[in-house]
Amino acid sequence: MANDNLRFLVVMAHPHDFMHVAGTCGIHSKMGDSITWVSMTSGRMTHNERLSDELLKPLHEQDKSIVNQTAESYSAEKAKELEGVANQFGVNDVRILDFTDKPFVVERQPESVEVMRELILTIRPHIIFTQSPYVDGPHGLITTEIDDHTETSIAVMQAKFIASVPRYGQTVAPYSVPATYFPGVYFPNNQLDFLVDVSDYFEKLVTAEGLYKSQGHDEKYSRRRIELSLGPTGQFGGVPYAEGFVQEKPQTLTHIELSKYTIARTPSNPSLSKHSKT
Numbered sequence: 029m030a031n032d033n034l035r036f037l038v039v040m041a042h043p044h045d046f047m048h049v050a051g052t053c054g055i056h057s058k059m060g061d062s063i064t065w066v067s068m069t070s071g072r073m074t075h076n077e078r079l080s081d082e083l084l085k086p087l088h089e090q091d092k093s094i095v096n097q098t099a100e101s102y103s104a105e106k107a108k109e110l111e112g113v114a115n116q117f118g119v120n121d122v123r124i125l126d127f128t129d130k131p132f133v134v135e136r137q138p139e140s141v142e143v144m145r146e147l148i149l150t151i152r153p154h155i156i157f158t159q160s161p162y163v164d165g166p167h168g169l170i171t172t173e174i175d176d177h178t179e180t181s182i183a184v185m186q187a188k189f190i191a192s193v194p195r196y197g198q199t200v201a202p203y204s205v206p207a208t209y210f211p212g213v214y215f216p217n218n219q220l221d222f223l224v225d226v227s228d229y230f231e232k233l234v235t236a237e238g239l240y241k242s243q244g245h246d247e248k249y250s251r252r253r254i255e256l257s258l259g260p261t262g263q264f265g266g267v268p269y270a271e272g273f274v275q276e277k278p279q280t281l282t283h284i285e286l287s288k289y290t291i292a293r294t295p296s297n298p299s300l301s302k303h304s305k306t
């Protein structure tokens with residue numbers, strides 16, 4: 029197989045963020061590539077819709093088992109969910125770090141960069157998927173809002189840099205990660221660098237989305253969410269469902285390469301195609 033032994037390191041802010049790249053991970057784990065999922069935080073303060081809903085009710089109507097649930101038990105619930113999700117996509121190496129979310133700020137938890145450096149030096153990934161490091165706001169303005177996702181990316185980008193720089197006394201060779209890709213969900217479709225056709229993973233993605241019960245997901249919501257998030261990107265690429273990616277920097281090639289899939293999807297004789305414009 030052309031893609032022999034690729035190692036993927038996927039670093040996200042919260043357990044739910046892996047859904048942005050899950051279909052692609054499923055494809056690669058099936059190809060025999062190794063995939064490690066690392067959540068920077070347990071998501072203990074994130075997406076607790078159940079708690080929000082409960083706190084909106086009058087005091088006497090609130091379900092105390094929800095209101096008094098501890099952050100630890102909520103985190104444990106989310107960890108179990110993530111394991112179930114990873115299972116759907118053949119990912120066995122799932123790690124949840126205990127940095128604090130809401131907010132996760134690299135400057136306040138600088139050890140996160142060191143931890144990432146260690147991970148990079150140990151796993152030595154060919155490809156990193158991580159959150160987008162770019163910030164922007166309405167009207168093209170840069171926001172000052174602290175965002176766990178952007179901060180996670182900052183930690184990873186810094187770690188990538190320091191992993192490539194030799195340190196006195198280090199016992200492993202420095203390592204430069206060849207390719208880093210950001211999930212397309214943070215970008216308009218026409219800014220994506222490539223799409224992965226994940227149509228075969230549609231049902232698994234719906235099932236996985238539904239496993240995030242701690243976030244109040246159910247089957248109906250999950251199906252609609254996957255349709256709405258991966259459908260438009262798929263349509264943009266001419267397939268039912270696709271995950272998009274933006275690359276950190278272009279690859280250097282010896283010559284221009286088209287993927288086998290791109291060539292296979294192009295009619296070899298344009299006159300045979302009913303839809304040919306020529």
Ligand SMILES: [Zn+2]
Pocket residue numbers: 041042044045177
């Ligand atoms: Zn998130």
